Amino acid sequence: MDEIFDDIERWRALGQRVAIARVVDIEGSGPRDPGAAMAVNNIGEVAGSVSGGCVEGAVVGEALELLEGRRKAGITSFGYSDDEAFAVGLTCGGTIHLFIEELDW
Amino acid sequence: MTSIYERFRDLIRSEVPVALATLIEGPNIGAKLLVEKTGATLGGLGSEQLDRVVGRDAIAMLDAGTSEVRHYGPNGEARQHDLSAFIECHARRPHMVIFGAVDFTRALASQAKLLGFRVTVCDAREVFATRRRFPMADEVVVDWPNRLLERIGSDLGPRDAVCVLTHDAKFDVPAIVGALPTRVGYLGAMGSRQTHEKRITRLTEEGVTVEELERVRSPIGLDIGGRTPEETAVSIVAEIIAMRTDRNAPSLSKGQGSIH
Numbered sequence: 001m002d003e004i005f006d007d008i009e010r011w012r013a014l015g016q017r018v019a020i021a022r023v024v025d026i027e028g029s030g031p032r033d034p035g036a037a038m039a040v041n042n043i044g045e046v047a048g049s050v051s052g053g054c055v056e057g058a059v060v061g062e063a064l065e066l067l068e069g070r071r072k073a074g075i076t077s078f079g080y081s082d083d084e085a086f087a088v089g090l091t092c093g094g095t096i097h098l099f100i101e102e103l104d105w
Numbered sequence: 106m107t108s109i110y111e112r113f114r115d116l117i118r119s120e121v122p123v124a125l126a127t128l129i130e131g132p133n134i135g136a137k138l139l140v141e142k143t144g145a146t147l148g149g150l151g152s153e154q155l156d157r158v159v160g161r162d163a164i165a166m167l168d169a170g171t172s173e174v175r176h177y178g179p180n181g182e183a184r185q186h187d188l189s190a191f192i193e194c195h196a197r198r199p200h201m202v203i204f205g206a207v208d209f210t211r212a213l214a215s216q217a218k219l220l221g222f223r224v225t226v227c228d229a230r231e232v233f234a235t236r237r238r239f240p241m242a243d244e245v246v247v248d249w250p251n252r253l254l255e256r257i258g259s260d261l262g263p264r265d266a267v268c269v270l271t272h273d274a275k276f277d278v279p280a281i282v283g284a285l286p287t288r289v290g291y292l293g294a295m296g297s298r299q300t301h302e303k304r305i306t307r308l309t310e311e312g313v314t315v316e317e318l319e320r321v322r323s324p325i326g327l328d329i330g331g332r333t334p335e336e337t338a339v340s341i342v343a344e345i346i347a348m349r350t351d352r353n354a355p356s357l358s359k360g361q362g363s364i365h
Contacts, residue, residue, distance in 0.1 A: 001117065024129060024174050025173070025174050035172035035193050035194070072134075099127065101127075101135050103110060105110055105135070105137055
């Protein structure tokens with residue numbers, strides 16, 4: 001998380017709102033361990049990462065939805081699954097569970 | 106008043122161990138409890154009993170530095186699954202102490218920094234142990250190995266490493282003898298098999314037991330045929346990773362024959 005503090009500071013100084021996505025759990029093979037974090041501001045700028053680049057694009061979408069009030073804070077999962085809902089996957093075949101929330105604490 | 110985020114950020118930046126528990130399932134999603142090793146807390150998860158249990162768990166997790174989801178009952182009851190907390194732990198950086206201010210030390214110190222270690226270089230010879238030669242090290246100490254270890258040995262733990270690169274029995278024997286009573290996770294000593302045979306004789310004379318000698322990785326590193334200081338550094342940090350993850354990558358110390 002420490003690698004994203006500088007960007008968060010800069011964004012907050014500009015009055016921007018910030019969403020944070022953190023890896024809380026992985027099943028099978030996952031590129032980043034729990035604790036890996038990514039921040040997205042309300043104009044879609046990104047700091048940090050939660051995978052090897054596989055799901056970051058989708059996380060930006062979720063983060064913007066959260067900041068626009070179209071979704072609530074909570075767990076979002078990405079991985080290979082029979083479920084059609086998992087359109088974005090990890091190439092390594094694992095599943096990652098992210099907790100996405102606004103940085104208002 | 107300092108917010109939880111500001112406190113969290115400041116503690117991480119100043120390398121003070123800290124855990125942050127966030128409720129991610131159940132009522133009060135997003136509620137937070139920041140926990141320091143001293144037991145000091147900031148914030149709350151909605152119930153005093155829950156805060157107490159999560160705080161205790163977080164402190165126990167801080168040593169290992171691993172982050173994970175834990176499940177609890179509404180008041181912190183174990184074996185219940187009413188709510189889930191993600192406990193994110195930021196332990197101090199692992200510490201690598203390198204004895205011997207030689208060319209291999211430069212490469213190993215750089216490699217260890219890349220992996221997030223705090224690096225101390227120690228040599229009794231002040232012409233070699235200079236900041237100028239080791240700008241990448243966090244600390245350069247001019248002293249005898251046993252004296253440095255008397256000062257810092259009790260702080261070393263399973264995530265830390267002691268690498269003895271002196272190639273000189275006068276320095277490496279006291280370094281190994283000083284490191285053996287500590288809880289350090291990795292203890293490696295550079296040298297060929299022949300050098301190590303001679304070193305074993307000296308160590309045995311100093312009262313080191315056969316079981317204690319088992320802890321010393323020598324020749325140091327994995328068997329990847331490394332030759333240059335940089336290649337040797339890769340083989341050493343690779344052995345440290347393999348030991349932590351308990352993988353059976355071939356260590357030079359477990360084999361026979363030429364090390365290059």
